[in-house]
Amino acid sequence: xxxxxxxxxxxxxxxxxxxxxxxxxxxxxxxxxxxxxxxxxxxxxxxxxxxxxxxxxxxxxxxxxxxxxxxxxxxxxxxxxxxxxxxxxxxxxxxxxxxxxxxxxxxxxxxxxxxxxxxxxxxxxxxxxxxxxxxxxxxxxxxxxxxxxxxxxxxxxxxxxxxxxxxxxxxxxxxxxxxxxxxxxxxxxxxxxxxxxxxxxxxxxxxxxxxxxxxxxxxxxxxxxxxxxxxxxxxxxxxxxxxxxxxxxxxxxx
Amino acid sequence: xxxxxxxxxxxxxxxxxxxxxxxxxxxxxxxxxxxxxxxxxxxxxxxxxxxxxxxxxxxxxxxxxxxxxxxxxxxxxxxxxxxxxxxxxxxxxxxxxxxxxxxxxxxxxxxxxxxxxxxxxxxxxxxxxxxxxxxxxxxxxxxxxxxxxxxxxxxxxxxxxxxxxxxxxxxxxxxxxxxxxxxxxxxxxxxxxxxxxxxxxxxxxxxxxxxxxxxxxxxxxxxxxxxxxxxxxxxxxxxxxxxxxxxxxxxxxx
Numbered sequence: 081x082x083x084x085x086x087x088x089x090x091x092x093x094x095x096x097x098x099x100x101x102x103x104x105x106x107x108x109x110x111x112x113x114x115x116x117x118x119x120x121x122x123x124x125x126x127x128x129x130x131x132x133x134x135x136x137x138x139x140x141x142x143x144x145x146x147x148x149x150x151x152x153x154x155x156x157x158x159x160x161x162x163x164x165x166x167x168x169x170x171x172x173x174x175x176x177x178x179x180x181x182x183x184x185x186x187x188x189x190x191x192x193x194x195x196x197x198x199x200x201x202x203x204x205x206x207x208x209x210x211x212x213x214x215x216x217x218x219x220x221x222x223x224x225x226x227x228x229x230x231x232x233x234x235x236x237x238x239x240x241x242x243x244x245x246x247x248x249x250x251x252x253x254x255x256x257x258x259x260x261x262x263x264x265x266x267x268x269x270x271x272x273x274x275x276x277x278x279x280x281x282x283x284x285x286x287x288x289x290x291x292x293x294x295x296x297x298x299x300x301x302x303x304x305x306x307x308x309x310x311x312x313x314x315x316x317x318x319x320x321x322x323x324x325x326x327x328x329x330x331x332x333x334x
Numbered sequence: 335x336x337x338x339x340x341x342x343x344x345x346x347x348x349x350x351x352x353x354x355x356x357x358x359x360x361x362x363x364x365x366x367x368x369x370x371x372x373x374x375x376x377x378x379x380x381x382x383x384x385x386x387x388x389x390x391x392x393x394x395x396x397x398x399x400x401x402x403x404x405x406x407x408x409x410x411x412x413x414x415x416x417x418x419x420x421x422x423x424x425x426x427x428x429x430x431x432x433x434x435x436x437x438x439x440x441x442x443x444x445x446x447x448x449x450x451x452x453x454x455x456x457x458x459x460x461x462x463x464x465x466x467x468x469x470x471x472x473x474x475x476x477x478x479x480x481x482x483x484x485x486x487x488x489x490x491x492x493x494x495x496x497x498x499x500x501x502x503x504x505x506x507x508x509x510x511x512x513x514x515x516x517x518x519x520x521x522x523x524x525x526x527x528x529x530x531x532x533x534x535x536x537x538x539x540x541x542x543x544x545x546x547x548x549x550x551x552x553x554x555x556x557x558x559x560x561x562x563x564x565x566x567x568x569x570x571x572x573x574x575x576x577x578x579x580x581x582x583x584x585x586x587x588x
Contacts, residue, residue, distance in 0.1 A: 170556060188524055190531055190546060192539075201527040229524055238518045239525070241560050242511040246525055247532045248547035249576045253504045255541035255583060257496040264492045270442055270483055271493070271500055272537050273455040277444055278501045279533035283526050285446075287509035292444060293502035302401075302424060306495050314579050321575055322503045325568050329509055 082220060085110040085135060087153065088144035089118035091191035092167050096144055097122065099199050105223040110136050133158050140165060140216065142185060143176075151175045163213050169240030172233045173207050183208035185217055186236055187226075190247055199224045205231035205239065256315055288329065295326035336474060339364040339389060341407065342398035343372035345445035346421050350398055351376065353453050359477040364390050387412050394470065396421060396439060397430075405429045417467050423494030426487045427461050437462035439471055440490055441480075444501055453478045459485035459493065510569055542583065549580035 084100055086093055086108060093113075100106045108126055113119045116130040129135070135158065143150055143166040150166045154177040157164065164176055165183040176182040184207040189197065204221045206228050208214040214230065221228035231239065254275060258268050281290045294302040303323055310316045326332075338354055340347055340362060347367075354360045362380055367373045370384040383389070389412065397404055397420040404420045408431040411418065418430055419437040430436040438461040443451065458475045460482050462468040468484065475482035485493065508529060512522050535544045548556040557577060564570045580586075 170559070189528055190535065192535065192544075197531070201531065203524050203527055205524070229521060231520070231524075235518050235520050237559075237563065238514060239520060241563055242514045242520075242525060243528055244547055244549075244560065244573070245507045245514070246511040246529050248545065248549060248580065249572070250504045250507045250529070250532055251536070251541050251545050252576055252580050252583070253499045253507065254536050255545070256579075257500040258541050260492060260496045260499070264489050266485070266489050266493060266496075267483065268540075270457050270459070270485075271496060273457055274443055274497055275500050275504075275533050275536060277451070277455065278504055279530050281444065281446065282505070282508050282529060286522075287505050287512050290446075291502065291505050291509070293498055295498075295502060305424070305491075306498065309491065309495055314582060318503070318575060318579060319498070321572060322506055325510075325572060326502065326506050328568060329506070 082106050082140065082216070082223070083109050083138040084220070085112065085138040085141050086144060087112040087141060089113035089115060090144060090146070091193055092187060093119075093142075093144035094193065095187070095191050095197065095202070096142060096167070097126070099202070099224045099226070100220075101125070103223040106220065109138055132156055135159070137162075139163065140220065142167060147171050151177070154180060163208075163216060165208075165217065169205075169243065170237055173209065174233075181208075181210060181213055183213050183217055184231075184233070184236065185220070186231075186239075188239060188243060199226050202226050204228040205236050207232060207236065256318065259312070260310075260315070291326065291330065293326075295323040295332075296330055298327060298332040335359060335361055336394065336470070336477070337361050337363050337392040338394050338396060338474070339366065339392040340396050340398060341366040342396075343367035343369060344398060344400070345447055346441060347396075347398035348447065349441070349445050349451065349456075350396060350421070351380070352450075353456070353478045353480070354474075355379070356453075357477040360474065363392055386410055389413070391416075393417065394419060394474065401425050405431070408434060417462075417470060419462075419471065423459075423497065424491055427463065428487075435462075435464060435467055437467050437471055438485075438487075438490065439474070440485070442493060442497060453480050456480050458482040459490050461486060461490065510572065513566070514564075514569070545580065545584065547580075549577040549586075550584055552581065552586040 101108050110127045111119050112129050119128050141164045147168050150171050160179040164180040165185040167185055169186050173182050173184050186205040187202045189202045204226055206217045257271055340351055355362050364381045365373050366383050373382050395418045401422050404425050414433040418434040419439040421439055423440050427436050427438050440459040441456050443456045458480055460471045511525050
């Protein structure tokens with residue numbers, strides 16, 4: 081049985097509490113938050129505290145807090161030589177105080193407060209300074225039925241950047257689709273199956289192989305008509321740049 | 335029982351044949367292709383032909399052919415006053431020869447040759463010049479268990495444009511995510527659950543509400559670090575433009 085203490089009260093902390101608490105191989109023995117109110121509802125199932133000096137002894141401490149707070153909270157921890165991990169995509173492992181055994185337990189996923197996530201769909205990026213700690217993190221991911229990958233800090237920061245493209249920028253493509261169709265009184269629902277299928281397709285084939293459309297075919301007539309139809313200059317700029325990018329990827333003349 | 339003849343042999347034609355052939359309320363009585371080889375394998379289940387003068391009589395003729403061929407093929411049809419629909423997102427309804435009863439039966443989805451699609455996830459955009467023909471197209475969509483929407487030519491062309499954003503451009507975001515992670519020897523599989531979840535999220539909440547990340551938070555430190563990490567100038571340009579677009583959408587200072 082691995083004992084865990086969670087620190088933080090955001091979406092990741094909430095997700096981890098749920099996922100870890102469900103596992104028979106893990107005991108979440110305490111939950112710390114600066115702001116006790118945000119975890120108050122869990123006080124009947126786990127010991128909660130807002131006092132850093134009252135942290136119990138555990139096998140793993142998980143700092144699921146904002147990037148900026150990681151370094152200073154790790155300094156404040158009133159113990160040494162215990163395994164402390166953060167859950168950030170961009171903070172280095174050495175940003176944790178060196179009095180600790182240090183590691184990273186980064187879930188590469190987008191969490192919403194009220195959306196339940198299948199644990200199998202939350203891959204963890206693991207990093208630790210000691211081999212024995214890495215093994216402990218693997219056991220932790222296994223206990224949640226989550227896939228995991230050994231990833232160093234540079235790779236993790238790259239993944240965080242790649243995630244901006246496949247998540248934030250993709251979502252902005254959806255937003256623009258929404259804006260464009262709203263203007264013509266078109267129900268955005270019509271586009272939803274296409275959005276889902278586009279994401280499903282690259283689960284099995286590469287994005288390179290999955291590409292279709294006017295830019296990929298270098299269909300100048302359609303591209304010209306689309307640019308003419310766009311009257312928002314930002315939409316036009318994005319259409320032009322991404323058309324150019326697709327052509328470049330697929331070896332068409334720019 | 336509605337009798338249907340399919341003309342064309344691309345992905346849409348293949349999908350329609352499968353979907354329509356499965357329905358008990360529809361009979362696909364003939365399949366035409368200029369190139370008979372491409373539909374040869376179906377000759378035991380449907381009458382096939384490459385001779386336009388040998389088309390049988392049917393309730394609906396579906397032209398699932400390339401945009402450029404629609405107008406001329408419709409002229410060559412050896413009959414008048416029968417319902418002929420095309421399946422294109424961008425061709426106008428009046429591009430069909432006026433000797434015919436004209437309509438559009440546009441499936442808003444991305445089709446791959448060997449991927450089986452749940453019919454429920456293929457919404458059809460319907461357009462017809464006569465009310466009775468529109469009703470027939472509704473019956474056709476219903477018989478396939480597919481959702482449908484009455485959409486005029488201008489709206490359909492707008493949807494086709496919106497589809498470029500949510501499908502082709504989104505797929506290019508995946509491609510860039512793939513490129514970025516490949517360089518650092520990171521398995522693209524790690525990003526796949528995030529890709530799927532991003533698409534799932536907007537099935538229930540608007541893309542506006544679903545947005546997260548450094549651009550949305552106006553997190554200048556992270557944006558700066560990401561731009562520094564990108565050494566491909568096209569990736570850099572896209573990062574900058576889409577960050578600007580997200581800021582604009584969410585009312586951040588540019």
